[in-house]
Amino acid sequence: MPEVVFYPQNKSINVEEGTTILQAARSAGVIIESPCNGTGTCGKCKVRLDEKSLPNVLAKSRHYLSKEEEEQGYVLACETQITGDIKVELGENKQNGTLKILSRGHSFNIDLKPFIRKEYFVHEDVTKVFAGKEQLGIEAGDTTKENYGAVVDIGTTTLVASIVNLNNGDEIGTSSALNPQAVHAQDVLSRIKFSSDADGLKVMHSELTDKINSMIGKIALRAGISKEHIYEIVFSGNTCMLHLASNTCPESLGKYPYTPKISGAAYLDAAKYNIDISPFGIIYLPPIISAYVGADIVSGILASQLHEKDGVILFVDIGTNGEMVLASCGNLSATSTAAGPAFEGMNITCGMRAGEAAIEFFEIEEQGSINIKVIGETEAAGICGSGLLDMVGEFAAHGVIKKNGQFIDPESENVLHPKLAERLVRQDGKWIFKVTDKVFLSQKDIRQVQLAKGAVRAGIEFLLENKGVRASDVDKVLIAGSFGYHLREKSLINIGLLPKEFEGKVEFVGNTSLSGAKAFLLNQTYREKMKETVKSVEVLELANYKDFDRVFVRCLSF
Structure with missing residues (x-):
C-alpha cells in the first residue's frame, strides 16, 4: 500500500x-x-x-x-x-486568520427579560438557577452577579459568537471564525450530501461544536469569567446548520418534499451536544420557517421588526443561499434560492474569502483606469465577493461585457477606452480581464456571477409578483448578512441583482442573525411571539412554479 x-x-x-x-x-x-x-x-x-x-x-x-x-x-x-x-x-493558509467577519447588526430597544434568572437563598447559602419557572441547578454561595448567556450565528461560511451579561444586557465580548465545515463542503446542498451518512454527520457536528467551544472559551478567558456561569446559548443559523448543530441528519432537506426533521423553538441539553458551558446549561433553537428559510432569517425578522412595520419592505440575505422576506404592512412572505458559492469567492478562478490580500473594492474611473482596494493594503492575491460584484457591475456599466455576459472583443469591437481594452487579453484562447499581473477575471467567472445573481433576482421577482407588488411599490430594501454588509447599492443594481427601481431605497443592516439571536436571549417573550409569527409566514417553494426557469433565464441578463 x-x-x-x-x-x-x-x-x-x-x-x-x-x-x-x-x-x-x-x-x-x-x-x-x-x-x-x-x-x-x-x-x-x-x-x-x-x-x-x-x-x-x-x-x-x-x-x-x-x-x-x-x-x-x-x-x-x-x-x-x-x-x-x-x-x-x-x-x-494565512487568510483564515484575517477574515473580515461582521459581528454587528441592526437591532431595536430590548426590554431585559431573560429566560435565565438566578436567585440567592440566604438561609441555605445557595443560588438557584432557573430557566423560566423550571429550576436548572443549584450553586453554593451567592453567584447572582455571575449570570451570562451566549449567542452564536452559525453561518454556512463563518461563525460569530458573543457572550452577554444577562443581568444588564451588556455584551462581554465577541469572537469570529471560519466555519470548519466549509473546508469539506462549501454550500448547503453539498453540506447536506456530506452529512447524510453517520460518518459525515459526526465530522460536521464535532468540528462545529469544537470550534464553538473554542470561541466561547476565548471570549470568557479574555473577560475573566467562568464558562460554568454561562447558562444558555442561542444558535441562529439556516435550517441545515441547525440540523448539524443539533447532530440531526439533514438528508431530508435534500429530497422532495424538503421536510426538516427539526422545527426550532426548542430547548436542548447543552452537555448532551458537547457544548462546554454550565453543566446544566441549555441551548435554544429559534423557530424555523422552512427547509431553506431558517432561524437566521427569523432572527433577522425580529432584529429589523419586519413583522411590525408599515409599508412594503423587502429583506434579503445574500450569501451561498439567497433568502428573502417581503413584508407588506406586517404580512410576511418568504422564499429562498440557491445562489451557490460564487458570492463567497469560491468557484471563481482567482476567488478567495474576504481575508488579507483579497480585492474588496473595484471601480473603473473616467479615463479608463481602475481603482482597487485590497484587504490588508498588501499585494492582491485574489478577489473576494464584494470585489467580484464590484468588478462585474463596473464591467456591465462600462461596456466591458455585453448584456448576455460575454466579454466585448477588443480586436473587432472598438468601443472600449484603450486602457480598458489592453486589460482584455487571451489566455488559452479565451478572453480574460487582467486586474493585476496575478489576478484576473475569466469568462467562466462572469458566468458564475450570472447564475448566482440570476437566482437571487428571480426569487425577488417571484416574491413581488406573488403579492401583486411592483418594484416601484417597495418602500425599503434591507440587505442583511456579513457578506451583504460589504456590498454597494451601485454594484447590486449594475449587475441586475436588484431592479433599478430600488435605487436610493437600499439599507445594509449587517449581521441580523446575531443581533436577532441576542434579542431572543435577552427577552424570553420574543420566543413565543416569533413562534406564532412564523406560523403565519407564506412560503413560496420556487421549485413548484412552472415559470421559474423562464424567469431565471430572463434574470441572467446584465
Missing part, C-alpha cells in the same frame, strides 16, 4: 492504490480545503508534489491549474489518484 506523507504536519498514512489525495488527507486527519466536496468544480484543493512523487500519481484534470503551477508540481487533491509513495506539501 502506498505511503502518503503530508507536510508541514508531517503526518503519514498508507492507502489503497487509486485513493485520491483528498481522501487520504481526510483519513489522516489533515484538512485540505475542498469547498465543492471533491467534485472537481472549485479548484481550491491545490497541493504540491515533489519531482519524485509526480510519477506516482494519476491526475484526472488540470483544468484549474496554470502552466506555471503544473511546472511547479501542483495538482488538485480531489482529482489526483495515488499509485505509489508520495509527499504532499500543503500551502499555509
Whole structure:
C-alpha cells in the first residue's frame, strides 16, 4: 500500500492504490480545503508534489491549474489518484486568520427579560438557577452577579459568537471564525450530501461544536469569567446548520418534499451536544420557517421588526443561499434560492474569502483606469465577493461585457477606452480581464456571477409578483448578512441583482442573525411571539412554479 506523507504536519498514512489525495488527507486527519466536496468544480484543493512523487500519481484534470503551477508540481487533491509513495506539501493558509467577519447588526430597544434568572437563598447559602419557572441547578454561595448567556450565528461560511451579561444586557465580548465545515463542503446542498451518512454527520457536528467551544472559551478567558456561569446559548443559523448543530441528519432537506426533521423553538441539553458551558446549561433553537428559510432569517425578522412595520419592505440575505422576506404592512412572505458559492469567492478562478490580500473594492474611473482596494493594503492575491460584484457591475456599466455576459472583443469591437481594452487579453484562447499581473477575471467567472445573481433576482421577482407588488411599490430594501454588509447599492443594481427601481431605497443592516439571536436571549417573550409569527409566514417553494426557469433565464441578463 502506498505511503502518503503530508507536510508541514508531517503526518503519514498508507492507502489503497487509486485513493485520491483528498481522501487520504481526510483519513489522516489533515484538512485540505475542498469547498465543492471533491467534485472537481472549485479548484481550491491545490497541493504540491515533489519531482519524485509526480510519477506516482494519476491526475484526472488540470483544468484549474496554470502552466506555471503544473511546472511547479501542483495538482488538485480531489482529482489526483495515488499509485505509489508520495509527499504532499500543503500551502499555509494565512487568510483564515484575517477574515473580515461582521459581528454587528441592526437591532431595536430590548426590554431585559431573560429566560435565565438566578436567585440567592440566604438561609441555605445557595443560588438557584432557573430557566423560566423550571429550576436548572443549584450553586453554593451567592453567584447572582455571575449570570451570562451566549449567542452564536452559525453561518454556512463563518461563525460569530458573543457572550452577554444577562443581568444588564451588556455584551462581554465577541469572537469570529471560519466555519470548519466549509473546508469539506462549501454550500448547503453539498453540506447536506456530506452529512447524510453517520460518518459525515459526526465530522460536521464535532468540528462545529469544537470550534464553538473554542470561541466561547476565548471570549470568557479574555473577560475573566467562568464558562460554568454561562447558562444558555442561542444558535441562529439556516435550517441545515441547525440540523448539524443539533447532530440531526439533514438528508431530508435534500429530497422532495424538503421536510426538516427539526422545527426550532426548542430547548436542548447543552452537555448532551458537547457544548462546554454550565453543566446544566441549555441551548435554544429559534423557530424555523422552512427547509431553506431558517432561524437566521427569523432572527433577522425580529432584529429589523419586519413583522411590525408599515409599508412594503423587502429583506434579503445574500450569501451561498439567497433568502428573502417581503413584508407588506406586517404580512410576511418568504422564499429562498440557491445562489451557490460564487458570492463567497469560491468557484471563481482567482476567488478567495474576504481575508488579507483579497480585492474588496473595484471601480473603473473616467479615463479608463481602475481603482482597487485590497484587504490588508498588501499585494492582491485574489478577489473576494464584494470585489467580484464590484468588478462585474463596473464591467456591465462600462461596456466591458455585453448584456448576455460575454466579454466585448477588443480586436473587432472598438468601443472600449484603450486602457480598458489592453486589460482584455487571451489566455488559452479565451478572453480574460487582467486586474493585476496575478489576478484576473475569466469568462467562466462572469458566468458564475450570472447564475448566482440570476437566482437571487428571480426569487425577488417571484416574491413581488406573488403579492401583486411592483418594484416601484417597495418602500425599503434591507440587505442583511456579513457578506451583504460589504456590498454597494451601485454594484447590486449594475449587475441586475436588484431592479433599478430600488435605487436610493437600499439599507445594509449587517449581521441580523446575531443581533436577532441576542434579542431572543435577552427577552424570553420574543420566543413565543416569533413562534406564532412564523406560523403565519407564506412560503413560496420556487421549485413548484412552472415559470421559474423562464424567469431565471430572463434574470441572467446584465
